[in-house]
Amino acid sequence: xxxxxxxxxxxxxxxxxxxxxxxxxxxxxxxxxxxxxxxxxxxxxxxxxxxxxxxxxxxxxxxxxxxxxxxxxxxxxxxxxxxxxxxxxxxxxxxxxxxxxxxxxxxxxxxxxxxxxxxxxxxxxxxxxxxxxxxxxxxxxxxxxxxxxxxxxxxxxxxxxxxxxxxxxxxxxxxxxxxxxxxxxxxxxxxxxxxxxxxxxxxxxxxxxxxxxxxxxxxxxxxxxxxxxxx
Numbered sequence: 380x381x382x383x384x385x386x387x388x389x390x391x392x393x394x395x396x397x398x399x400x401x402x403x404x405x406x407x408x409x410x411x412x413x414x415x416x417x418x419x420x421x422x423x424x425x426x427x428x429x430x431x432x433x434x435x436x437x438x439x440x441x442x443x444x445x446x447x448x449x450x451x452x453x454x455x456x457x458x459x460x461x462x463x464x465x466x467x468x469x470x471x472x473x474x475x476x477x478x479x480x481x482x483x484x485x486x487x488x489x490x491x492x493x494x495x496x497x498x499x500x501x502x503x504x505x506x507x508x509x510x511x512x513x514x515x516x517x518x519x520x521x522x523x524x525x526x527x528x529x530x531x532x533x534x535x536x537x538x539x540x541x542x543x544x545x546x547x548x549x550x551x552x553x554x555x556x557x558x559x560x561x562x563x564x565x566x567x568x569x570x571x572x573x574x575x576x577x578x579x580x581x582x583x584x585x586x587x588x589x590x591x592x593x594x595x596x597x598x599x600x601x602x603x604x605x606x607x608x609x610x
Contacts, residue, residue: 413481445472481512484533514580543569
């Protein structure tokens with residue numbers, strides 16, 4: 380808790396948006412399955428290209444950067460039951476992006492694209508990005524008596540620059556209300572952007588968190604390679 384409170388005092392930026400725009404030289408596009416409890420097949424133009432795609436898993440789409448994928452469908456695994464689509468998906472041509480299937484505020488499956496901030500962090504600090512992609516109302520991030528993120532609605536993304544180390548004791552609360560959900564303890568590594576996605580639904584107790592970590596390097600040091608992983 381001391382580490383978290385010290386980090387809150389050192390917050391350099393909080394940004395609420397549909398995505399954070401910071402370009403980098405290499406293009407990286409990652410597909411994230413953000414609907415808990417539903418294994419799917421991903422098809423393009425009627426052909427299943429990604430069978431058995433499990434919740435929390437990622438897939439590199441960088442090879443498709445700058446192209447338009449026509450007739451994208453997300454199907455319940457092993458069936459022809461359509462979860463999302465068909466849609467045409469324009470894969471970003473530059474930058475570092477996460478494209479994810481998730482639930483909107485009303486619980487309907489949706490697809491969103493977020494640009495990931497790859498700017499280097501200050502020495503000894505990491506970047507925590509929190510994204511609301513769950514079937515839930517707007518929320519506040521609560522740490523002790525502080526609310527470093529307030530009123531984040533479905534589709535919003537917020538950034539905190541914090542000292543590296545363990546982040547524990549955080550909670551989520553309905554905007555302006557009392558905390559109702561504990562945020563799992565995470566370890567923030569210097570020179571990384573750790574992205575935490577709130578996913579699932581409060582209605583069916585599937586609400587949980589997935590994480591993705593991107594190495595961005597520190598000011599005065601070498602920029603790290605990009606990496607994505609399931610939390």
